[in-house]
Amino acid sequence: MxxxxxxxxxxxxxxxxxxxxxxxxxxxxxxxxxxxxxxxxxxxxxxxxxxxxxxxxxxxxxxxxxxxxxxxxxxxxxxxxxxxxxxxxxxxxxxxxxLSSNPGEELTIIAVTGTNGKTTVSHFIGQMLRAAGLRVAVIGTTGIYINGKFIASIEDSMTTMPAEKLHPLLRDCVDRHVTHVILEASSLGLCANRLAHCPIAIGILLNVGIDHYEEHGGKQQYINAKKQLFLLAEKMIVNEDDLLCYEIGKEMDVSPMYFGNDHVNGEQGKLAIHVPGNHNNLNARAACCALMALGYPFYEIQQHVSALHLPTGRMEKYSQYGIDVYVDYAHTPDALQVVLEALREEGKNVCTVFGCGGDRDHEKRPQMGAVAAHYSTHVILTSDNPRSEEPAQIILDILSGTSGFPTPIDVLINRKYAIQYAIRKAQYGDIILVAGKGHEQTQHIGENILPFCDMEEVKQAFIYRNLHDEKS
Known part of the structure; x- marks a missing residue:
């Protein structure tokens, strides 16, 4: 050109x-x-x-x-x-x-924003559209998927990729005969105009938590970034159970569709949702609302809900010796709370292994400490991408929120050893939650980005426990 x-x-x-x-x-x-x-x-x-x-x-x-x-x-x-x-x-x-000949105009694009749940909702929508016979791409935190098959990861683990990469990818989707694309729309991506020339048929607002306040310069700036999706999308879907989201929806010129724990755009018929946790029940209803916005009748949507399954790193389960270990991406106070609430419903001991990322969101650290101490029977604090910060200082910030709770708390800065310790101490019937990294395959320490996968470390920890038991 x-x-x-x-x-x-x-x-x-x-x-x-x-x-x-x-x-x-x-x-x-x-x-x-x-x-x-x-x-x-x-x-x-x-x-x-x-x-x-x-x-x-x-x-x-x-x-x-x-x-x-x-x-x-x-x-x-x-x-x-x-x-x-x-x-x-x-x-x-x-x-x-x-330069890519405006590929978005040849696709039906759904964009999902929210502090928590973007990945799960995006994959749920993709799963149901595939079940309806469509060819679908899902693009977000966990990578690029076409018709359920992993194609590639996104550079720098960006939730919303830069426009210069997104549009050539959308052109590739068109060439692969994809008709529907589901995108995760981060607040940073929205305020940086990465989706400004990407025609969005449906936008979804899931929730607004405290994550990223620092990066945006405050709460209102963060909310304003989320509001950008209302200006880009032809139709909006809003979580009615989140008061802030509900109020944002009421401010907008065009009235959105709503979903909640007991309805999907007003429909209150039964949904056979088999994924764990009330938060994932809500995520499934958000996905159902997206299909309704596309014109699918509620009775047809009901047929596809029972087959929904969580994406990698979202309440991903591994069990041995009667010990259930869950790996989850929960890295905000709200996300950690809903996951722990779901696990506590089983009435067992819950040990939580987690840390907080460095160089961002300092104010959430004591809040996450308080959540973990309140909902867990044992907490192990460790590193989670400390980046340029001292891991010990991050842990001290988290600990400041745990005072007043009787919950025993251990500190093992090395995340590998923390996971091993949790599994070695666990008894039959116990639950371990390894939170914060989920699907991630690396650990960012100082200037080094090292290979690290929580689920692989969990499996290795059970092997280590087996060897230890045999020797003793």
Missing amino acids: LLSELIKEWPCTVLQGSIRQAINGVTESSTRVRKGYVFVARKGRVQDGMQFIEEALEKGANTIVTDRTSIDLSRIPKEITVLVIPDSSLFISYASAK
């Missing part, structure tokens, strides 16, 4: 160079620049694209785009085109869609 064709419907000022040149792609990352690319020098939360213009040019960029007029043209060769546009993130979204 010629640059002139790409920008003809986009306001811009040409500072230098020609717009009559071929464009092969667009990116905001200098590491992904190829010959003939447009490099968008956008200011991000951590780094400024202006610092990487030279690297982009060395790799073959022929156009630089920015939303700031303070660019130093003296360091850019005259043959390189330089454009100033009003909003860099919106331009990336627009250009990515156009």
